[in-house]
Amino acid sequence: MSTIKDVAKLSGVSPSTVSIVLNGNSAKRNISEKTQKKVMDAVKKLNYHPNIAARKLRSKDSRSKPTIALYWSSDISVNIMSRFLRGLYSELTKSDNDYNVVICPYKTNCLHLEKGIQSENSFDAAIIANVSNCDLEYLNNTPLNLPIILFNRLSKKYSSVNVNNYNMGKIAADLFNKNGHKKVGAILTKSLNLSMANRNKGFIETCKNYGIELSEDYIIGSDNSIKGGAYAAKEFLKLKNTPKALFCNSDSIALGVINLLNKEKINVPDDIELIAIGMTDNDYTEFSNPSITIVDIPIEKMAEGSIKLISDLLNGKIYNPTSLTFDAPLIIRESCK
DSSP states (O other): OOOOHHHHHHHTTOHHHHHHHHTTTTTTTTTOOHHHHHHHHHHHHHHHOOOOOHHHHHHHHTTOOOOOEEEETSSOOOHHHHHHHHHHHHHHHHHHOOEEEEEEOTTOOGGGOOSGGGGGTSSEEEEOOOOOOOHHHHHHSSOOOOOOEEESSSSSSSEEEEEOOHHHHHHHHHHHTTTTTOOOOOESSSSOHHHHHHHHHOOOOOHHHHOOOGGGGEEEOSSSSSHHHHHHHHHHHTTTTTTEEEEEESSSHHHHHHHHHTTOOOOOTTTOOEEEEEEHHHHHHHSSSSOEEEEEEOHHHHHHHHHHHHHHHHSSOOOOOOEEEOOOOOOOOOTTO
16 A cells, blocks of 8 residues: 655655645645645555555644545546645635645545545545546445535535636637627646536537537547647647637646747737636636737636535535536636737
8 A cells, every 4th residue: 555655755755745635735735736746646656545544643633623624546646636725725714614634636436445444433524526437337326425526517416615616618609799700719628527528618609609610520539638739739720711719628638729829929919819717726827928818717716615614514514415506707818808
């Protein structure tokens, strides 16, 4: 079984740094996202599982401070996790709640292998982020004796905090229609979770309703990365009658697209307008050249909502599954007219 020292050795940091990251204190201790990614990648490779029960025993205030486990799918960006933790600690600071938070990375479709979630003695509640269909089936069919909140996944059995994913895609299509586009393109991540699929559906169906042309030739798959976006942009520019409007379902992809378009001397937004789904830190898209218009996932607000629901569950204020759904704001910047 892997230890925290093994994770530290593989990621090239100290065991204390690994502990800071897995305890969700990266922002407080100014741990860079690059270092966080190294740690999370090592955790994933080694299949490391924090010993939550032991941590509670070692903690001097474990009797008075409930422990909340944050189960985070290891294939979801560490940038998104950083935003989530920022919102979570913001809410803890504002409220009277005082919780220990432990990050528990898990492999997609393998939630059933997590022993901690099956024991009510390991921690007091859990927030589970971005569960797959397989993981949701496990949760729905397995009796678990602790309060659980699902992040960005609806469930009839568990309380959840969500964003209106379909509407995010619709907002992007609405803007292109408002700007008079009759033909658009899209660069979409190859690996889709249900949330991304619903955003894509919202964009594609709304374009169809407006009579905006979006043929299969104008839809290009991409890795969810800056490099993937740059490569996909090259393929996009090879199209005949290249559309003058482009939707990216990830801001990482959009950053790569902007970089490639700049190199090719293609003006944004005069030659091509660009809009993306905002997932990572807004600084990246705000200070790109040009700055990128985004439909932003309100991750910080969703995290705040998660803690509020956890608190209500622990304090017996809610008994039936409750869903909080947030709208995503449109932030218009230089990449759209």
